[in-house]
């Protein structure tokens with residue numbers, strides 16, 4: 001059936017399969033089939049970054065990403081960053097600098113930071129703002145987030 | 157969203173055969189960043205989407221040559237943003253890409269989708285109107301080139317027919333003395349869609365402007381060249397008076413659409429301001 005797909009992809013380092021209908025986004029599949037809620041829908045329009053995940057190493061908005069496009073890809077969500085109970089240095093930096101209040105935007109901020117540091121290991125403040133300008137924080141912890149990203153660049 | 161048929165052909169020919177179904181519910185999908193929001197809002201309910209993502213080769217890559225830039229339709233906006241070829245040949249594009257949406261959208265959005273969508277708020281169309289460009293289109297009857305000046309027909313309407321695919325975009329080589337600028341004015345958040353996009357291009361001959369191009373988008377129902385402004389610039393000295401007169405001509409020529417970003421009268425004034433600024437900043 002072309003309206004439904006069996007998808008094979010790598011999720012946080014593990015090969016997995018899932019069945020998705022063509023109109024479902026990857027976010028729906030991650031939440032329903034894998035119980036992963038780190039990427040969460042907020043605006044649903046590509047604007048806020050709460051739904052950020054990495055597909056083949058680049059950040060995308062999961063709310064606009066058709067699940068079928070994940071077939072054959074490598075997916076990383078915030079849940080896949082820690083290693084054996086040890087948090088990823090970017091996570092440590094956000095904790096150390098309190099780069100959050102409610103935490104709703106934090107998975108997206110952390111994954112965008114990962115993409116930023118991949119391209120610019122020693123980012124300027126301008127580069128930090130450029131990469132994070134599409135991630136919104138309703139608690140407005142922006143100064144602490146930028147501080148966290150600076151710290152993350154030291155730790156990574 | 158409602159269920160639909162999703163097909164992922166491996167060649168351009170197969171894609172065209174699948175697109176050419178005489179059904180308005182059949183469309184191509186590249187990055188999906190324009191289409192999926194429309195589907196979520198139920199403005200578009202496809203019966204079949206033809207994904208281009210498994211087509212390689214001809215639809216990818218950014219090449220520079222004597223004739224200018226050749227960009228595959230599936231090149232992402234992120235690839236264009238970071239391309240040194242684009243930066244060398246058309247720095248005005250590289251600059252605009254930095255404020256075009258956000259990193260996540262640019263990571264998936266393609267140049268082909270950007271142009272085929274026909275949304276007047278897109279940032280690159282007015283720039284391409286001033287740089288000069290051609291779009292290569294493939295359909296059941298073969299291939300044809302569409303000049304960028306003939307591509308945008310109206311609100312979400314382009315000259316790309318149902319059943320046709322954009323395969324490549326060719327940006328003209330720029331004379332070394334061409335001055336360019338794109339002024340993006342956002343009325344809501346800083347990196348919102350443009351309320352007005354103003355692109356300019358001119359060359360001087362001696363102390364006069366030899367040739368000039370001015371394009372306006374976002375405020376209008378499609379990106380448009382402004383002949384009245386170009387006429388004022390051509391042959392005149394590149395002075396504050398000339399730029400002001402050209403900006404006045406642009407404001408008089410446009411037919412702005414009112415929306416959440418402003419009334420028609422407001423946008424007309426913003427066209428005046430931002431065409432003038434673009435001319436002053438062109439380098």
Ligand SMILES: Cc1cc2nc3c(=O)[nH]c(=O)nc-3n(C[C@H](O)[C@H](O)[C@H](O)COP(=O)(O)OP(=O)(O)OC[C@H]3O[C@@H](n4cnc5c(N)ncnc54)[C@H](O)[C@@H]3O)c2cc1C
Pocket residue numbers: 045046047183184185186187188189190191192193208229230255256257258261264265266267268269270271272273277278279280316320321322323347348349350
């Ligand atoms: C949150 C958000 C903010 C944005 N802000 C901006 C902004 O500030 N400035 C701006 O310019 N743009 C902005 N955009 C729009 C963005 O540039 C477009 O969504 C993107 O360029 C479309 O490319 P795509 O590959 O995702 O297209 P798709 O969504 O895949 O397709 C769009 C249309 O083009 C057709 N199509 C796709 N590829 C081809 C092809 N090769 N041949 C023929 N038809 C084709 C599809 O059938 C569809 O009709 C924004 C988008 C989002 C979601």
Ligand code: FES
Pocket residue numbers: 040041042043044045046047048049050051052061062063064
């Ligand atoms: S929920 Fe996807 S960007 Fe806001």
Ligand code: FES
Pocket residue numbers: 099100101102103104105106136137138139140141
């Ligand atoms: S910490 Fe609450 S939204 Fe950012």
